[in-house]
Amino acid sequence: xxxxxxxxxxxAILRVPSTASDEQIREAYRLAARRFHPDANKAPGAAVVFxxxxxxxxxxSDPAKRAAYDANWQKRxxxxxxxxxxxxxxxxxxxKLDEPQxxxxxxxxxxxxxxxxxxxxxxxLSLVVDHSTSMQGPRLQNLKAAVHNIIGECDExxxxxxxxxxxxxEVLIPAQHPTDPREMKARISTIRADxxxxxxxxxxxxxAQVERNRHSRYVNHIILITDGRTYGDExxxxxxxxxxxEAGIGISAMGIGEDWNDRFLDxxxxxxxxxxxxxxxxxxxxTFLQQRVRSLATAYAERVQITVAPAANVKLVSTARVxxxxxxxxxxxxPIPLGSVDGLAATRLMLQFHLMTGAAEPxxxxxxxxxxxxxxxxxxxxxxxxxLDLTVEVQNELPEQEEPPQTLLDxxxxxxxxxxxxxxREALERGDITEATRKLEYLATRxxxxxxxxxxxxxxxxxxxxxxxxxxxxxxxxxxxYGTRALWPFLGDSNG
Amino acid sequence: MVKCPYxxxxxxxxxxxCEECGLNLWxxxxxxxxxxxxxxxxxxxxxxxxxxxATFQQRNQIIIHIRDAAExxxxxxxxxxLIGRRDSASGVEPDLDLTPYNALERGVSxxxxxxxxxxxxxxxxxxxxxxxxxxxxxxxxxxxxxxLRDGDEIRLGKLVMHVYFK
Numbered sequence: 001x002x003x004x005x006x007x008x009x010x011x012a013i014l015r016v017p018s019t020a021s022d023e024q025i026r027e028a029y030r031l032a033a034r035r036f037h038p039d040a041n042k043a044p045g046a047a048v049v050f051x052x053x054x055x056x057x058x059x060x061s062d063p064a065k066r067a068a069y070d071a072n073w074q075k076r077x078x079x080x081x082x083x084x085x086x087x088x089x090x091x092x093x094x095x096k097l098d099e100p101q102x103x104x105x106x107x108x109x110x111x112x113x114x115x116x117x118x119x120x121x122x123x124x125l126s127l128v129v130d131h132s133t134s135m136q137g138p139r140l141q142n143l144k145a146a147v148h149n150i151i152g153e154c155d156e157x158x159x160x161x162x163x164x165x166x167x168x169x170e171v172l173i174p175a176q177h178p179t180d181p182r183e184m185k186a187r188i189s190t191i192r193a194d195x196x197x198x199x200x201x202x203x204x205x206x207x208a209q210v211e212r213n214r215h216s217r218y219v220n221h222i223i224l225i226t227d228g229r230t231y232g233d234e235x236x237x238x239x240x241x242x243x244x245x246e247a248g249i250g251i252s253a254m255g256i257g258e259d260w261n262d263r264f265l266d267x268x269x270x271x272x273x274x275x276x277x278x279x280x281x282x283x284x285x286x287t288f289l290q291q292r293v294r295s296l297a298t299a300y301a302e303r304v305q306i307t308v309a310p311a312a313n314v315k316l317v318s319t320a321r322v323x324x325x326x327x328x329x330x331x332x333x334x335p336i337p338l339g340s341v342d343g344l345a346a347t348r349l350m351l352q353f354h355l356m357t358g359a360a361e362p363x364x365x366x367x368x369x370x371x372x373x374x375x376x377x378x379x380x381x382x383x384x385x386x387x388l389d390l391t392v393e394v395q396n397e398l399p400e401q402e403e404p405p406q407t408l409l410d411x412x413x414x415x416x417x418x419x420x421x422x423x424x425r426e427a428l429e430r431g432d433i434t435e436a437t438r439k440l441e442y443l444a445t446r447x448x449x450x451x452x453x454x455x456x457x458x459x460x461x462x463x464x465x466x467x468x469x470x471x472x473x474x475x476x477x478x479x480x481x482y483g484t485r486a487l488w489p490f491l492g493d494s495n496g
Numbered sequence: 497m498v499k500c501p502y503x504x505x506x507x508x509x510x511x512x513x514c515e516e517c518g519l520n521l522w523x524x525x526x527x528x529x530x531x532x533x534x535x536x537x538x539x540x541x542x543x544x545x546x547x548x549x550a551t552f553q554q555r556n557q558i559i560i561h562i563r564d565a566a567e568x569x570x571x572x573x574x575x576x577x578l579i580g581r582r583d584s585a586s587g588v589e590p591d592l593d594l595t596p597y598n599a600l601e602r603g604v605s606x607x608x609x610x611x612x613x614x615x616x617x618x619x620x621x622x623x624x625x626x627x628x629x630x631x632x633x634x635x636x637x638x639x640x641x642x643x644l645r646d647g648d649e650i651r652l653g654k655l656v657m658h659v660y661f662k
Contacts, residue, residue: 446518
């Protein structure tokens with residue numbers, strides 16, 4: 001199943017006016033082919049973009065097809081689109097240089113009209129809850145309380161299901177409107193801890209529940225809560241997440257305690273653009289779950305995805321979501337799923353490009369194309385498609401230094417700390433203790449510099465630990481990862 | 497290229513944070529530390545007045561004063577310059593053999609440390625020596641190169657030396 005996209009504006013994709021002559025269209029196609037044809041541009045995003053360009057050209061270069069398309073084009077929705085993408089550049093002028101140079105672009109994806117009240121999107125939600133033996137005690141008690149709380153928060157237009165799993169999955173509450181919350185809560189109270197953690201069975205049952213009521217005007221989502229590692233079925237889980245993405249269903253993952261596999265849960269959430277979180281104490285589970293469900297309910301647009309196609313002489317070296325739910329994104333698989341765009345806060349991505357300007361003529365330099373699509377929920381439901389070309393200016397002389405925008409600098413500072421943390425872990429996995437220790441020490445310095453005392457101390461502590469024992473503690477590794485990630489959103493989650 | 501003032505990493509033009517150590521390069525612009533002013537030739541040997549320069553250019557040489565030794569040594573390291581103690585049994589041949597300076601008694605390892613020449617910098621690295629390498633009193637973590645500055649004190653085990661850039 002693929003997402004139903006709205007009207008595709010072939011003219012916008014070829015960057016020509018609707019009155020363009022055949023010759024202009026051919027010319028525009030040639031330019032686009034030079035930029036994005038797979039023979040000339042190996043970037044994963046370029047192939048995606050070129051496919052659309054090709055389709056647009058097939059239609060617009062054929063007089064009969066173009067006439068039929070134009071009839072529809074006249075009738076397309078011409079009011080202001082629901083979403084807007086705003087790029088913030090680290091600089092607008094670069095120099096002609098034989099070596100690669102860096103350009104940062106912060107992308108703000110947000111509703112066109114700033115809303116003052118939170119949108120209240122209807123939820124089609126499945127809570128997939130681990131009740132394996134290790135959940136016994138405070139974890140399970142707190143988790144039950146957290147689920148009770150969610151049942152209380154849902155209103156009658158929402159659809160909720162609860163799946164519990166250990167060795168096998170059980171649909172404890174089949175998908176339904178919460179018309180009888182007391183009955184639902186009573187069922188939750190019957191959950192007992194036993195068995196091992198087999199996440200796949202739980203996810204599969206949860207997905208089936210959400211699929212039953214899947215609706216394009218709903219936020220269709222699964223929240224997985226676990227405290228353990230799953231054995232042998234991780235690949236199955238990731239494939240299942242891929243299927244969920246195809247169906248427009250998001251997955252968020254929450255890990256309680258220290259034993260769960262953070263990489264796996266992150267990868268699982270990233271498949272659909274969902275969130276992942278580390279819950280260090282059982283008492284925090286209510287807050288985390290509530291926040292997650294509330295942020296789902298304030299979704300303004302769902303099933304948002306982005307394709308980034310750098311020019312052939314440009315390399316996309318890093319892609320990260322800065323807010324909300326900060327994480328590194330895998331740009332090898334495009335389009336990149338972003339999940340939902342919140343009605344109250346912008347979704348922010350940080351892109352880092354290497355520009356090769358050695359052969360460029362002075363003047364406009366094409367960095368790449370960004371293509372964002374998604375579905376605006378609620379009464380104004382429609383699908384959106386935004387195509388944006390990023391350009392800078394090349395000069396022969398070294399341009400006067402531009403002051404980089406503060407929002408970009410702030411985002412970058414925090415992103416850097418997260419990356420130091422992940423590089424330390426990578427070095428450790430390669431067995432490079434020296435490098436891992438050094439990166440952790442750098443991380444500590446940066447954390448202290450930015451006033452994150454406690455996290456800085458953990459980083460130092462882990463640095464010493466690595467130097468002596470050659471490994472990070474499970475707890476420390478997660479604390480640093482999710483701690484440095486939690487630093488990101490503090491800077492202007494507001495639309496500024 | 498933008499050289500990080502904190503860790504000397506060469507970053508690409510346009511970099512706003514150092515790729516290596518995460519320093520904000522925008523609010524910490526590149527600063528060159530000037531060569532300290534020397535009162536006279538004699539002072540140079542005994543007084544370490546603040547930081548010396550870290551710049552070590554291609555034509556520069558190192559003068560090494562080993563404590564209690566009569567003559568300073570002058571060396572022109574290329575690439576990696578091994579410091580240690582010659583040992584014919586194991587075939588160890590360091591570039592700088594400290595045997596004449598009571599290296600064995602003073603706890604110098606056969607392969608103790610090395611100078612490394614970088615782009616306009618010189619660093620020292622401890623090669624997992626038994627008794628450690630100390631830079632200005634601070635013990636170096638093994639295999640982690642540290643930048644040398646003009647006038648720095650190096651201690652290998654109990655053998656103390658000062659390095660000067662010429």
